[in-house]
Amino acid sequence: MRGRAERDEVQGTTAMDVAQLEDSYLLGRIAAGDQEAFARFFDVHSPIVLGNLFRILGGRGEAEEVLQEVFLQVWQQAARYEPGRSSPRGWLLMLARSRALDRLRRREARTRREEEAAAEATYPRLVTPLGTERLEKSELRDRIGAALNLLSPEQRTCIELAFFEGLTHTQIAERLEAPLGTIKSRILLGMNKLRQAIGDRS
Amino acid sequence: MNHSHSPRHEELLPAYVLGALDGDEAGELAEHLGEPAAAAAAGASGEGPAPWPLCPICAAQLRQLAAVMEGLALSAPPAPLAEAEAAATLAASRRRLMAETAAGRAPAGAAPVAGPGGAAGDGGSGARRPAAGRWAWLAAAALLVLAVGAAVVQGGLRAEIERLRGERTRIALRADALERRLAQVEMDAERLARTMAVITAPGAQSVQMAGMGSSHAAGRTWVDAADRRAVFYGVRLPPLGAGKTYQLWFIDDDDRKTSAGTFAVNDRGEGLLMVSQPLPAGTHIEGWVVTIEPSGGRPQPTGPIALAG
Numbered sequence: 066m067r068g069r070a071e072r073d074e075v076q077g078t079t080a081m082d083v084a085q086l087e088d089s090y091l092l093g094r095i096a097a098g099d100q101e102a103f104a105r106f107f108d109v110h111s112p113i114v115l116g117n118l119f120r121i122l123g124g125r126g127e128a129e130e131v132l133q134e135v136f137l138q139v140w141q142q143a144a145r146y147e148p149g150r151s152s153p154r155g156w157l158l159m160l161a162r163s164r165a166l167d168r169l170r171r172r173e174a175r176t177r178r179e180e181e182a183a184a185e186a187t188y189p190r191l192v193t194p195l196g197t198e199r200l201e202k203s204e205l206r207d208r209i210g211a212a213l214n215l216l217s218p219e220q221r222t223c224i225e226l227a228f229f230e231g232l233t234h235t236q237i238a239e240r241l242e243a244p245l246g247t248i249k250s251r252i253l254l255g256m257n258k259l260r261q262a263i264g265d266r267s
Numbered sequence: 268m269n270h271s272h273s274p275r276h277e278e279l280l281p282a283y284v285l286g287a288l289d290g291d292e293a294g295e296l297a298e299h300l301g302e303p304a305a306a307a308a309a310g311a312s313g314e315g316p317a318p319w320p321l322c323p324i325c326a327a328q329l330r331q332l333a334a335v336m337e338g339l340a341l342s343a344p345p346a347p348l349a350e351a352e353a354a355a356t357l358a359a360s361r362r363r364l365m366a367e368t369a370a371g372r373a374p375a376g377a378a379p380v381a382g383p384g385g386a387a388g389d390g391g392s393g394a395r396r397p398a399a400g401r402w403a404w405l406a407a408a409a410l411l412v413l414a415v416g417a418a419v420v421q422g423g424l425r426a427e428i429e430r431l432r433g434e435r436t437r438i439a440l441r442a443d444a445l446e447r448r449l450a451q452v453e454m455d456a457e458r459l460a461r462t463m464a465v466i467t468a469p470g471a472q473s474v475q476m477a478g479m480g481s482s483h484a485a486g487r488t489w490v491d492a493a494d495r496r497a498v499f500y501g502v503r504l505p506p507l508g509a510g511k512t513y514q515l516w517f518i519d520d521d522d523r524k525t526s527a528g529t530f531a532v533n534d535r536g537e538g539l540l541m542v543s544q545p546l547p548a549g550t551h552i553e554g555w556v557v558t559i560e561p562s563g564g565r566p567q568p569t570g571p572i573a574l575a576g
C-alpha cells in the first residue's frame with residue numbers, strides 16, 4: 066500500500082509520461098509558431114516517421130517528399146491536435162500514414178504491388194525495430210511488439226495489409242483468395258488481441 | 268446520426284480505425300459516430316475538425332484503438348537505408364523545413380486588393396471658339412476634368428481607407444487573441460518546467476498510487492528531496508459532478524493527513540497538481556491519498572478515497 070515504490074518501475078513510467086508531456090508541450094509551442102519547438106519535434110520523431118513512410122511507399126525519394134509534407138502539416142495545423150483522441154506521436158504517425166496511403170492510391174498501383182508481392186517473403190513488415198534513444202523507452206511499442214508475436218501469421222498478414230497498404234476487407238480477401246468472413250474475423254480477433262495488450266497497461 | 272450503441276458497432280470499430288471497412292459498413296459506423304464517412308480511412312488521425320464521436324462507449328474504444336495504431340506504426344521496421352543515407356535524408360528534410368518555416372507561420376493569404384481604378388475624364392474638343400475665351404474655356408474644362416478625376420480618386424481613397432480601417436481592426440483583434448494564447452502557452456510552459464524540474468530531480472522520491480476496489484485509476488507523486496517540492500499526476504480518474512473536487516493529502520508518521528491541494532481532471536481523466544508550498548521540512552511522508560471532496564476542498568478528508576499509495 067503506501068510506502069516506497071520500486072525505483073525501476075518508477076523510472077520506466079516516468080520516462081513515458083515525461084515524453085508524452087514533452088510532446089504535448091512542443092505541439093502547443095508549434096501552434097504558437099515556435100520554430101525551435103518544431104525542430105525538436107522533428108528531431109525526436111522523424112526517424113520513425115521516415116521508417117513508416119518508407120515501408121508504405123517503398124522508395125526513398127517519395128518517402129522524403131511525404132516526410133516534409135507531413136511535418137509542414139504539423140507546423141501549419143498543430144492547433145488541430147485533439148488530446149482526447151490520441152497521443153501527439155499517434156496523431157503524427159496517423160497523419161503520415163494517411164498521406165502515404167493517399168499517395169499510394171494515386172499511383173498506378175498494379176505493377177508495384179506485383180513487385181512487392183515478390184519481395185514480401187523476405188522483407189519483414191512488423192518487427193521490433195531499433196529506434197532512437199527515446200523510442201527505446203516506448204512501453205507502448207514493447208507491448209504491441211510482444212502482442213504481435215501472439216497473433217497467428219494469418220491475422221498478422223491481414224492487419225499488415227490493411228495498415229501498410231490501406232486495403233479493405235474485400236481487397237484483402239481478393240489478394241489472399243480467402244472468404245470475406247474469414248478476413249473480417251482475422252482482423253477483429255487480431256486487433257482485439259493488440260488492444261488487450263494496450264488495455265493491460267497499468 | 269448517433270443511433271444507439273450496439274455490439275455490432277464494437278465489432279466494426281477495429282477495422283474502421285484500420286480503414287479496412289468497405290463502403291456500406293464504413294458508412295454505417297461513420298453515421299453512428301457522427302463522422303463523415305471519408306474520415307474512416309484516416310482512422311484516428313482526425314485531420315479535419317471532425318466532431319468527436321457522440322457515442323461515449325465508442326469514444327473510449329477509439330482512444331484505445333488509436334494507441335494500437337500508434338503501436339503498429341512504432342513496430343514498422345526502420346527505413347532500410349544505410350545509417351549515413353538515412354541521416355542525410357533526415358538532415359536534408361530538416362534544412363528544407365527550417366527554411367520554409369523560418370518566416371514564421373504565414374497568415375491566411377490576403378486577397379489581392381482591387382485598385383480604385385481612376386477613370387480619366389475626356390474633355391472632348393470644341394469646334395471653333397472665339398479666340399478671347401479660348402484659354403478661359405480650356406482652363407474651365409481642365410478644372411472640370413480635375414474635379415471629376417479628384418472625386419473619383421477621392422471616392423476610391425475613401426473606400427481604401429475604410430478597407431484599411433477594417434483590416435486594422437481585424438489585425439488588432441487577432442493580435443489580442445494571439446496575445447492571450449501566448450500568455451496561456453507561457454503559463455503552461457512555466458508550469459510544465461516546474462513540474463519537470465521536480466519529476467526529473469536527481470533525488471526525486473516517487474510513490475505509486477492505485478484506485479480502490481475495481482477502480483482502474485492510478486497516480487503517482489514525486490517529491491524533490493532537495494527543496495521538498497511535490498507533484499502529483501493521476502490517470503483514469505472519473506470526471507466529478509458539479510460541486511465536487513479531487514483533493515490530495517499526504518500522511519505523516521502520526522497518521523495525520525494534511526491537504527496538498529485540490530485539482531480537476533481533464534476529459535481524458537488526467538489530473539496534474541503542482542503542490543504550491545514545499546512540504547514541511549523534517550516531516551516523514553508515510554503515504555498519499557486522493558479523496559473526493561466538496562468544491563474548494565476540506566481541512567480534513569471527508570469523502571471517499573479515489574487513490575492511495
